[in-house]
Amino acid sequence: MKIRLLLLLFPLFIQAQNDSIKIEKPNLSLIGLNKLNIVYKGIPNPFSVNVKETKPFKIKGEGVIQNTDGSYAIQPKFGKEAKVWVEIQTSDSTKVIEEHLFRVKELPYAALLVNQKGCINGDCIIEMPSKELAKAEITVKLIDFLLDYKITVTGFRLHLSNANGDFLDSFEVKGNKIPEDIYQAIIANDNATFIVIHKFTFASDLSLSIVKTPMVKIKRILEKK
Structure with missing residues (x-):
């Protein structure tokens, strides 16, 4: 996942004699994090920094991480806002400090899907013909998540119950699809x-x-024999 934070330093005209100027609202930079300037709490939100003409700069901020390869990420833990400060050394030895503000959001709910069908909160029941369960693919979707991501299901538990909710059988599955032997066990149990x-x-x-942990409950539709 790549999230780019682009900082462009434009020509700077300063009449003050101080060698350090703090700019409360960034007006020398263009930021390209995402359209809503959102970071998510509890995970590293990667970003890259580029200053025009390779001016020396430092990145500071609570939760800001510089990785061994030189890349950056911000991992907010508390609050509804996160700040990143960019300290830029200009060609005339003037130090400019720019402040960038991001909204912090909680991680969204996850939905468990079967062949792209499911429920946001896991409280509903989806109906599915038995034949659709053959090699059905199990996936996870983060609801209203604004960033690119990859999540691959590596295993799950599947259990069967009757119309009254009484437990019938249970299976542990490796991978992200209902295997043929378990599918046969399902259709063999009327x-x-x-x-x-x-x-x-x-x-x-x-x-x-x-x-x-989300779940998905399927009501099996029996095909006419």
Whole structure:
């Protein structure tokens, strides 16, 4: 995931004699983080910095991280706003400090999907023909998440229940698809009205943890024989 923070230093005209000038509102920089200038709490939000004519600069701010490869990220922990300060050394040895303000958002809810069908909060039931469960793909979607991301389901639990909600059987699955042998076990059980998929594991390019594990409940539609 690449999020670019672009800083362009324009010609600076200063009449004051001080060698350090603090600019409360950035008017010498153009920032390209995202359209709403949003960062997410609890994860590193990567950004890159480029100053025109390679002027020397320093980046400061609470939660700002400089990685060993020289790249930057900001990982806010508290509050509704995050600030990044860019300290730029101009050609006439004037130091300019620019302040950039970002809105901090909580990580969004995650939805567990089966063949791209599911519920935001996991409280609803989706209906699905039995044949659609064959090699059905399990995915995760972050609701209203503004940044690019990759999340791959690496395993999940599937259990069966009857129309009254009584437990019938349970399966541990590796990977992100319902395998053929489990699909055959589902269609062979005429009492299996509901299929619940939950307790999934995943791999992601975000340093991400999902506090409330989502689930998806499927009502099986029996095809006419």
